[in-house]
Amino acid sequence: MPVFLFLIIGMIVAASIAFIVAIFSFTIWSDLKGAPFVKSRKDRIETMLELAEIKPGTRVLELGSGDATLLIAAAQRGAYAQGVEINPLLAWYSRKKIKRAGMEKQIRIVRQNFYECSLAETKPDAVFLYLLPGTLKKLREKLYAELPPGTRIISNAFRIEGLIPVAQENNVYAYHLS
Numbered sequence: 001m002p003v004f005l006f007l008i009i010g011m012i013v014a015a016s017i018a019f020i021v022a023i024f025s026f027t028i029w030s031d032l033k034g035a036p037f038v039k040s041r042k043d044r045i046e047t048m049l050e051l052a053e054i055k056p057g058t059r060v061l062e063l064g065s066g067d068a069t070l071l072i073a074a075a076q077r078g079a080y081a082q083g084v085e086i087n088p089l090l091a092w093y094s095r096k097k098i099k100r101a102g103m104e105k106q107i108r109i110v111r112q113n114f115y116e117c118s119l120a121e122t123k124p125d126a127v128f129l130y131l132l133p134g135t136l137k138k139l140r141e142k143l144y145a146e147l148p149p150g151t152r153i154i155s156n157a158f159r160i161e162g163l164i165p166v167a168q169e170n171n172v173y174a175y176h177l178s
């Protein structure tokens with residue numbers, strides 16, 4: 001085999017291994033920080049948008065926004081949306097998806113740990129969460145401390161310990177901050 005071909009194959013293999021290691025470590029990192037990446041199901045997304053009462057002009061914040069599928073669905077209903085995502089690969093991929101959908105003016109992705117971001121800055125009417133129960137419990141204090149009464153909190157799959165939902169449907173829980 002010619003040397004240059006050997007080098008090229010070696011470089012491709014090394015780059016692939018580096019890519020796989022990066023994805024693997026970012027996934028473990030996200031998991032340790034709050035929750036692994038698992039997409040919300042399509043039917044649950046519909047329920048979440050309905051319980052959040054998304055209308056044109058609604059301001060939405062998603063903590064742990066994954067690949068931005070929910071934010072794009074909210075923006076298609078006229079919402080202004082911001083996602084906070086700790087995984088740099090997901091944040092990069094989300095921005096690509098948003099650009100492809102032509103929604104850069106409506107959706108913003110912040111690559112950050114949601115425990116460290118200011119929730120009040122975006123003045124959200126609704127906050128979306130799909131996180132593990134322990135993470136939801138830790139976030140509860142922050143939600144109450146930084147957001148005004150009436151803010152709608154929508155949690156996919158898991159209840160927020162210590163709060164009573166105002167509605168629940170299809171394993172999605174809606175809360176109104178008091």
Ligand SMILES: C[S@@+](CC[C@H](N)C(=O)[O-])C[C@H]1O[C@@H](n2cnc3c(N)ncnc32)[C@H](O)[C@@H]1O
Pocket residue numbers: 030031033034035036037038039040062063064065066067069070084085086087090112113114115129130131156
């Ligand atoms: C279960 S996934 C939900 C993804 C998306 N919200 C959805 O419903 O399809 C949780 C997401 O939260 C992100 N995440 C976990 N801990 C985080 C943290 N401390 N700050 C920001 N994002 C975090 C993960 O990287 C992952 O994308």
